[in-house]
Structure formats: C-alpha cells, structure tokens
Amino acid sequence: KIGVPENYDGIFPWYLAKLTNLPSNYTDLVVSGDEDGIFGIDGQFLYATKPLDREKQPSYSLQSMHRQSFTIEVCVIDKNDNMPTFKKETMRGSVQLGLLKIPFMQVEAMDRDDRSTAHAELRFSLMEQTPRIPSSQMFSMDSITGEVSLTEEGSSTLDPEMCGRYKLQVMVKDMAGKANAFFTTGTVTVEVTGNTWASPDPVRLQENLPGPYPIPISQQVKWSGSQAEYSLEGEFPEMLFTISREGVIYLNAPLDRETQDQFLISIVVERPDGREIAKPVELRVMVGDANDNRPTFPQAQYHAVVKELAARTEILTVQAADNDDPKTDNVRIFYRLVGQIPESPRALFRVDRDSGVISVQADSMEGTAPQYTLTITAEDAKLNSSCTVVVTVQDENNNPPAFAQHEYGPFHVPEDAPLATTVTSVLARDADVRGGDSWQVDYCLESGNEEEVFMLVTDKQTNEVSLVLSKVLDFERESEYILVLSAQNPVPLVRGRYGPASTATVSIYVDDINEGPILSQSHYEVTVREGEEPGRVIATIRGYDPDSHPIYSLQGDTKKYFSIGKYSGELKTVQALDREENSTYTMEVIAVDGNSSLSASTLVTVHILDVNDNSPVLVGDYSWKYLCTPRWEDQALVLASRDSDGPQHGGRLNFSLRSDATVRRNWKLTPINTHTNLSLNIPYLAPEVYTVPFTISDSSSPPRSTFINLPTVCTCNVRGSCKIAAKPLEGMPTIQSAVGILLGTFAVITILIITFVRLSYQNPKEPNETNQERA
Numbered sequence: 001k002i003g004v005p006e007n008y009d010g011i012f013p014w015y016l017a018k019l020t021n022l023p024s025n026y027t028d029l030v031v032s033g034d035e036d037g038i039f040g041i042d043g044q045f046l047y048a049t050k051p052l053d054r055e056k057q058p059s060y061s062l063q064s065m066h067r068q069s070f071t072i073e074v075c076v077i078d079k080n081d082n083m084p085t086f087k088k089e090t091m092r093g094s095v096q097l098g099l100l101k102i103p104f105m106q107v108e109a110m111d112r113d114d115r116s117t118a119h120a121e122l123r124f125s126l127m128e129q130t131p132r133i134p135s136s137q138m139f140s141m142d143s144i145t146g147e148v149s150l151t152e153e154g155s156s157t158l159d160p161e162m163c164g165r166y167k168l169q170v171m172v173k174d175m176a177g178k179a180n181a182f183f184t185t186g187t188v189t190v191e192v193t194g195n196t197w198a199s200p201d202p203v204r205l206q207e208n209l210p211g212p213y214p215i216p217i218s219q220q221v222k223w224s225g226s227q228a229e230y231s232l233e234g235e236f237p238e239m240l241f242t243i244s245r246e247g248v249i250y251l252n253a254p255l256d257r258e259t260q261d262q263f264l265i266s267i268v269v270e271r272p273d274g275r276e277i278a279k280p281v282e283l284r285v286m287v288g289d290a291n292d293n294r295p296t297f298p299q300a301q302y303h304a305v306v307k308e309l310a311a312r313t314e315i316l317t318v319q320a321a322d323n324d325d326p327k328t329d330n331v332r333i334f335y336r337l338v339g340q341i342p343e344s345p346r347a348l349f350r351v352d353r354d355s356g357v358i359s360v361q362a363d364s365m366e367g368t369a370p371q372y373t374l375t376i377t378a379e380d381a382k383l384n385s386s387c388t389v390v391v392t393v394q395d396e397n398n399n400p401p402a403f404a405q406h407e408y409g410p411f412h413v414p415e416d417a418p419l420a421t422t423v424t425s426v427l428a429r430d431a432d433v434r435g436g437d438s439w440q441v442d443y444c445l446e447s448g449n450e451e452e453v454f455m456l457v458t459d460k461q462t463n464e465v466s467l468v469l470s471k472v473l474d475f476e477r478e479s480e481y482i483l484v485l486s487a488q489n490p491v492p493l494v495r496g497r498y499g500p501a502s503t504a505t506v507s508i509y510v511d512d513i514n515e516g517p518i519l520s521q522s523h524y525e526v527t528v529r530e531g532e533e534p535g536r537v538i539a540t541i542r543g544y545d546p547d548s549h550p551i552y553s554l555q556g557d558t559k560k561y562f563s564i565g566k567y568s569g570e571l572k573t574v575q576a577l578d579r580e581e582n583s584t585y586t587m588e589v590i591a592v593d594g595n596s597s598l599s600a601s602t603l604v605t606v607h608i609l610d611v612n613d614n615s616p617v618l619v620g621d622y623s624w625k626y627l628c629t630p631r632w633e634d635q636a637l638v639l640a641s642r643d644s645d646g647p648q649h650g651g652r653l654n655f656s657l658r659s660d661a662t663v664r665r666n667w668k669l670t671p672i673n674t675h676t677n678l679s680l681n682i683p684y685l686a687p688e689v690y691t692v693p694f695t696i697s698d699s700s701s702p703p704r705s706t707f708i709n710l711p712t713v714c715t716c717n718v719r720g721s722c723k724i725a726a727k728p729l730e731g732m733p734t735i736q737s738a739v740g741i742l743l744g745t746f747a748v749i750t751i752l753i754i755t756f757v758r759l760s761y762q763n764p765k766e767p768n769e770t771n772q773e774r775a
Contacts, residue, residue: 001073002046006054007081013040013047016074020044034060039074052076055112078114083182084122084172085110091170091188093148096195096224098278100155101140102271103147104226107188109172122146123177127185128169134162139190141170143177148188160192195278196224197269202284207257208292214242214250218283221247223269228277233266241265241285249283257287258323289325294383295333296321302389304358308396309494311363316389318356320378330380338386339375349391351376358389365393370433396494397438399431401463401487402501409507415473416513423454423467423508428487430463437491439463446503448483454508456485467506475512482507516598517543517550517591524589524604526571530579530611534572538562539604541569541589548594556587562606564589571604579608616643616653616696628716630684636670636677643698658693667692680713687714 002017022044038048039062046062054076062072086109093105113119126141126148138154141147148168150158168188175181200220209215221230221243230243241263243249249265263285269277297320304316324330337351337358348368351358358374374389403426411424432438443456443465455470467483483506488498520542528538541564543550552569554562562585564571571589585606592599619640628635641653655669655676668681678692689712714722 001075003075003077004048004052005077006052006079008048008051013042013049015042015045015047017046018044019046019072021070034062046072054078054114055082058114078117078119080113080119080175080182082112082119082174084120084174084184086172086184086186091186092191093188094191094193095150095158096193096197096226096278097158097160098155098195098197099150099158100276100278101149101152102275102277103142103145103149105148105188105190107141107146107148107170107172107186109146109184111174113174118175118178120174121176123173125171125173125177126168127171130167130169131163134159138166139168141168146172148190158192160194164192166190166192194224196222197278197281199281200283202286204286204288205251205255206288207255207290209251209254211254213254214252216248217241217251217285218249219247221249221267221281221283223247223277226277227272228269229272231268231270233268233280234264236260236263236265243267255287257289257325258293260287261325262286289328289330291324291328291330291381291383293323293330294385295378295380296385297378297387300387302387303392304389305392305394306360306365307394308365309398310360310365312360314357314359315391316358318351318358318376318378318387318389320356320385320387322380324380333378333380336377336379337374338377339373341373342369348372349374358391366398368393370395395433395436395438397432397489397491398493398495399438400493400496400498400502401428401430401441401489403428403485403487403504405504406500407505407507409505410509411507412509412511413469413473414511414513415475416515417469417473419469419472421469422457423469424506425464425466426485426504426506427462427464428502428504430489432489438489440490441465441487442490444486444488446484446486448481453478453481454483467508473510475510479510479512480508481510514593514596514598515545516593516596517545517600519543519589519591519600519602522602524602526604526606527609528573528577528606529609530577532573532576534575537570537572538606539571541571541591541602541604543569543591543600545591545593550591550600551594553590553592554587555590557585561585562587577608579610583608583610616641616698618696626712626714626722627678627680628722629680629687629713631680631682632716636679638672639676639678641676641696654697656695656697658695660693663693666690667694669694685713689713 004016008014019041022041036050038050038052039060040047040049058076060074060076062074063069086107088108091107095104107124109122109124111120111122123143124141124146125143126139129136129139134157135151135153137151138158140149140151142149166189168190169185170188171183171185173181173183200218203217205217223230229245230247232241232243232249234241237253239252241249242252249267265283265285266280267283268280271277297318302316302318306313306315318335320333320335322331322333334353335351335356336353337349340346340349345362345368348360348362348365349358349372350361351374356376356378358376362368370393372391372393374391375386376389377384377386408424408426413421413423428441428443430439430441440460441458441463443458445454445456451471453469453471453473455468457466457468458464459466465485465487467485484503485506486498486503488502524539524541526539528536541552543552549567550569551566552564553566554564561574561577562571563574569589569591577585585608587604587606588601589604590599590601619642622637622639625637627637639655641655643653655671657663657667657669664681666681666685668679670677670679678694717723
C-alpha cells in the first residue's frame with residue numbers, strides 16, 4: 001500500500017517505490033483503473049509517467065500476473081488545490097415577523113478537497129448587511145453550519161414596513177478559516193414577510209356546557225412561516241384544553257365558574273426539533289355564570305336570645321351566600337319564615353324578605369314558651385336552602401320573691417345548743433323562671449341579729465333558707481330574739497318593687513340550761529423564785545359560772561408543795577421550793593359547779609427561778625495524783641468543778657490561788673475551757689505532800705466560793721511514775737482503816753440475823769392477826 005501526493009511537478013518517470021520481491025527483469029503488470037497508462041515497472045521499481053489528481057481518481061489498484069500474485073494499492077494524497085464554492089449561485093431566504101433567535105435559512109458550500117482533512121473544513125462568516133436599518137447587526141451567521149438567524153436586536157426590531165429586503169455579503173473559507181485558506185464570497189437576499197402569529201381574541205364560554213366534547217373554541221392561531229408544532233401552557237387541569245396540528249384549540253370538559261372564572265392560556269410554537277420559533281401568544285378564556293349554586297347559610301343553626309319583656313325588636317340577622325356570579329341576578333336572594341315550633345302563638349316573629357333580619361312582632365314575650373325553633377329559607381331564581389334559628393326567651397326579673405306568711409315561730413332553742421344548729425328553714429317563692437338569676441333569692445337579716453348570733457344558709461337549688469346558730473347562746477345575757485328577714489333577687493327588678501310580702505319576722509326563745517363553770521384561761525404559766533417564803537399567792541385562777549360559784553381544787557401536786565383557795569382560786573406555795581431539786585411543776589386546777597357535777601379544768605405550770613444558793617465544788621478524787629520534781633514540761637493536774645445552780649449563776653467557774661507569796665511562787669493555775677490545770681510554777685520543789693490552798697468561785701454577783709486544798713509532789717522515774725509512795729493527806733482515811741470498818745459492819749449484820757432467826761422459833765403455834773403484826 002503506497003501513498004502518493006497529487007500534482008507532482010518534478011521529473012518523469014517518477015519512481016514511487018521499490019518492489020523487493022519481484023525479479024529484476026519483471027515487466028508483466030496488469031493495472032486496474034489506469035486508463036491513461038500512468039503506472040509502469042522498471043526492474044523492481046514502480047513508477048508514474050505523469051502527475052496524479054485525487055479529485056479525478058483518489059486511488060488505484062495494480063494487480064500482479066506473477067506466479068505469486070499480489071496487489072499494489074496506490075492512494076493519492078490530497079493537497080489543498082481547490083477553492084470552496086457555494087452550492088447555489090443565487091441564495092435567497094425569508095424571515096417572518098416575530099421569529100426568535102433561531103435559523104431561518106442555511107447557506108451551503110462545498111470543497112472538492114479531501115473532507116477528512118482541513119483542506120475541506122469550511123468556515124462561514126457574515127461580512128456586511130445592506131441596508132443597515134434599523135440596526136447594522138440584524139442578522140448573525142453560524143460559522144460552522146452556515147445557518148442564518150436574527151440577532152436579539154433583529155428579532156425585536158424587525159419591521160417589514162421599514163425594510164422588506166436585506167442583502168447579506170457572506171464568505172466561505174477552507175482550512176477552518178486560517179489566514180492562508182482559499183475563500184469565496186457571495187450574496188444572500190433575505191425577504192422580510194409578515195406573520196399571522198398573534199394573540200387571538202378573548203373567548204367567553206358558558207359553564208356546564210352540555211357538549212358533546214371536545215368543543216372547538218378558537219381557530220385564529222397559525223404560524224405562517226415554516227413547519228411548526230403547537231402546545232398549550234397555563235394553570236388549568238391537564239387535557240382541559242388542547243390544540244391540534246392546524247392550530248385549533250378545543251375544550252374537552254365542562255367548566256365551573258365557581259372553581260375558576262377565567263383561564264389565561266399560553267400558545268407555544270416550536271419547530272419539530274423542539275426549538276421555540278416565536279414568543280408564545282395568549283388566549284384569554286372567560287367563563288360565563290349559570291345558576292347552578294343554591295344559596296347556603298354559613299351555619300345550619302343559629303341561636304338568639306330575646307328578653308321576656310322585649311317588644312317589636314330585632315333579634316338576629318341571617319345571611320346566605322350564593323357562589324354564582326355576583327354581577328348577575330343569579331345571586332339575588334330572598335328570605336322567608338316557613339316554620340315555627342311551637343306554633344302557638346302565631347305571628348310572634350317575622351323575617352325581612354331582602355335583608356334576612358329576624359324580629360319580634362308581638363308587644364311582649366311574657367307568658368310564651370321558653371324557647372322557639374324557626375325555619376328560614378333563602379331562595380334565588382330557582383334554588384333554595386334553609387337553616388334553623390333557636391330563639392331563647394330570656395326571663396326578666398319582673399316578679400319579686402314573697403314569703404308564705406308574715407311571722408314564723410316562736411322557736412325554742414336551749415342555750416347549750418351546739419354551733420351550726422339549724423333553728424328553722426323558710427322559703428320565699430319567686431314566680432320567675434326557675435334556676436335563673438331572676439328566680440334566685442338572696443336573704444338578709446335586717447334587724448335583731450346585731451351581734452351576729454345567727455347566720456343564713458341558702459340552698460341555691462330550692463331557694464330555701466336555713467337560720468343557723470353561729471355563736472354560743474347565753475340565757476342570762478339574752479333570752480329572746482326577734483329577727484326581721486328580707487328576701488330579694490340578686491338582679492334588679494325590671495318591673496314592680498319589693499313589698500311587705502318580701503319581709504317576714506322570726507321569733508326565737510332561748511331556754512335556760514344549768515351550765516358548768518368556765519375558766520378564763522386554758523393554761524397558766526407561773527414563775528416563782530426558789531427559796532421564797534411559803535404562803536405567797538403565785539397565781540389566781542379565775543372562773544365564771546352564771547348559775548353558782550365554782551369550787552376549786554388541785555390535782556397532780558403529789559408532794560403537796562401548793563394549795564388553792566376553795567372559793568378564791570388563789571394558788572399558794574406551801575413550802576420553800578428548790579430549783580436544783582425540780583425546776584418545773586405541772587398540776588391541774590379543777591373548778592366544779594356548786595349545784596351539779598359540771599366542771600372545768602386548766603393546766604398550771606410553775607417554773608422555779610434559779611437563785612445563787614449553791615457553792616461550786618471540785619469534781620473527782622485527787623488524793624492519788626501527783627506532780628513530778630524537778631518539773632516536767634506540760635505536766636499538770638486537770639481540775640474539774642461544777643455548780644448545781646443554773647447557767648446564770650454557775651455557768652463559768654473561776655479558780656484562784658490564795659494571796660500568799662509562797663503559794664503563788666510555787667504553784668500556777670491555768671484555765672482551759674471548762675477545766676483548770678494545776679502545775680509547778682518553779683523548776684524544782686522538794687518531794688512532799690503539799691497543801692495548795694485555792695478558791696473556786698461562781699459567776700454571780702456576789703460570787704459564792706469554796707476553799708479547797710490539793711497535794712503531792714514527788715521524784716519521778718523516766719516513765720513519769722513516783723519513786724516513793726505519796727503520804728496520805730491529813731484527815732483522809734487509810735486503806736487499813738477502811739478494811740476495819742467494813743469487817744465490823746459485816747459482824748454486826750451477822751449477829752442481827754442470828755437473833756431474828758432464834759426469835760422466830762420460840763413461838764411455834766399458828767400466828768393470828770395480832771401475832772403477825774407483832775412479828
């Protein structure tokens with residue numbers, strides 16, 4: 001396979017290739033398609049006798065007649081030796097008014113060079129537009145396809161009346177438009193034509209058309225230019241409107257004006273390839289009304305209230321709505337009253353035919369039923385609907401309450417009747433509607449109850465009032481009550497007034513009962529200083545008995561420290577009291593009625609006030625304790641003390657050494673919290689039993705003091721123990737004396753036991769009562 005460039009202009013014959021497999025004298029070669037005898041073989045070389053032209057013949061097939069046959073393919077390699085040319089000498093096109101930026105024609109050109117190379121790669125360009133009105137850039141040209149389109153400016157300003165024909169100077173180049181390319185120019189004539197593409201006239205359709213469907217509604221939409229396809233867009237159900245290939249718009253189903261009263265349909269025109277040709281136009285469809293909606297009330301039932309004494313007054317307005325076109329008579333509504341339950345009395349109510357205002361026709365609703373149900377209809381030209389109106393007759397307070405009698409009683413109540421006792425119950429009747437404010441009765445005690453001995457309790461379900469005891473009765477203070485009771489409604493009377501029938505008198509007698517004494521206090525608190533002289537009055541228990549004088553006695557005073565005056569109630573001390581023995585006494589004072597066994601009691605608590613009558617004392621045994629000499633650091637005797645008085649007198653105890661120079665030199669007292677440390681004040685003190693005189697005094701004024709002596713100083717070993725036993729203090733018992741005392745006591749007890757046993761055996765007869773006592 002050999003590639004040979006076309007248009008060779010060198011020396012001929014032109015040797016193309018060496019055929020190595022052929023003999024040097026081989027000349028038999030059959031050339032297929034070589035009509036001009038271009039090829040030959042010289043020895044082993046293939047040659048050509050003249051130039052090749054690819055455009056005339058792009059390839060040659062040479063067949064060998066040698067015993068080993070073979071084929072030589074000669075491909076002519078292209079050179080850019082052809083100029084591009086337009087396919088048509090006269091190029092014409094037309095553009096429609098309203099066309100968008102899409103191609104309306106195509107300029108076609110050709111190049112005889114090899115299309116697989118850049119030699120035949122063509123590029124188009126628009127060089128000039130004549131005339132340049134209304135703009136010099138009305139058109140554009142696709143450089144690859146040669147398609148001619150309107151520019152944005154051209155699409156919006158194209159006007160056949162201003163310019164109906166344009167001449168466009170165009171150029172085509174090969175070599176993809178490079179600078180060294182061949183080119184050809186030509187002229188394109190563009191005619192501007194009008195178009196029928198415009199928004200059709202609005203269409204008015206009646207709702208609920210009977211059909212049959214589809215119904216054509218518009219035939220005015222047509223693109224007058226190239227082949228086009230149509231589609232519809234807008235806010236309407238799918239397939240409600242459709243358009244045919246011929247531009248006829250159809251309605252496919254009934255319309256409902258109340259759902260949508262108009263439609264704005266956009267009609268889109270496109271090429272078969274889907275590219276939009278022109279801007280969409282619009283069709284407005286208006287839906288005409290048909291009387292297909294009945295008037296409806298916003299609610300099925302209304303409620304209204306009319307006062308009992310109302311006369312010829314408006315009570316309610318009902319309004320029905322009709323969804324038909326408000327600009328037509330289809331929405332004109334009339335109202336009628338078609339029913340009343342209960343039916344009697346008639347002509348109580350009326351409804352205005354045009355406004356729907358319901359009013360009372362009667363002079364008064366007094367004596368009528370408490371509730372009425374009215375049926376109201378709303379009608380247009382042919383349709384109607386109804387609603388119910390429930391009218392409640394509101395009771396008004398035109399009847400005052402009245403008692404059945406003017407006087408009640410007399411009623412007898414014992415003076416010891418418990419609180420909340422019901423004396424009596426009465427009723428003032430009201431003729432208004434039961435359960436309403438006009439029927440409810442408020443009772444009031446106008447006089448006779450200034451001390452609020454009684455209170456009123458009303459049963460709101462029956463209006464019955466009960467006279468209830470709210471304070472304790474006292475026959476001796478008040479034996480009779482005359483009460484004036486009035487009855488009124490909680491709301492004002494609208495007619496009439498409250499008269500004598502709304503007032504009654506209640507008489508109550510208090511029966512005398514023998515009453516027990518009453519003490520002024522339930523608990524007495526008394527304070528007494530300890531050690532005070534007996535016989536002093538420390539409290540007076542006061543009691544009251546309206547029938548007799550109370551008699552007083554004490555209970556709980558087991559040690560008989562107190563006494564009480566039988567009639568005076570004076571509480572006295574019988575003996576001096578000691579707070580350290582007991583700081584509080586509690587007893588009960590009983591007051592007994594002189595004429596019966598009725599009694600009352602109260603508690604008396606006597607608190608004993610502390611007096612500084614006890615001296616402080618040392619607590620513990622210090623006879624065996626000692627201090628080491630020479631003095632040990634931090635060694636001390638811890639001294640504890642107490643005072644039997646209260647904190648006021650014995651709270652803080654003070655230790656002090658006797659004012660003796662030697663004592664103060666040798667010893668030291670150091671207070672620590674509630675104790676005091678006794679220690680050596682000098683480094684060395686001779687081992688001996690010492691008497692350390694010091695005083696313990698309390699914190700009262702003047703203080704009470706105790707004088708106490710403490711011992712012992714000794715030499716200590718390394719563990720802090722005394723090496724020599726401490727000498728006993730003077731006046732302190734020894735171990736030997738303590739043992740002797742114990743043995744002597746045991747011997748005396750033994751002798752007494754033996755003596756009693758012997759006496760019991762001297763008299764063996766049965767013991768009588770006298771003997772038992774003697775024994």
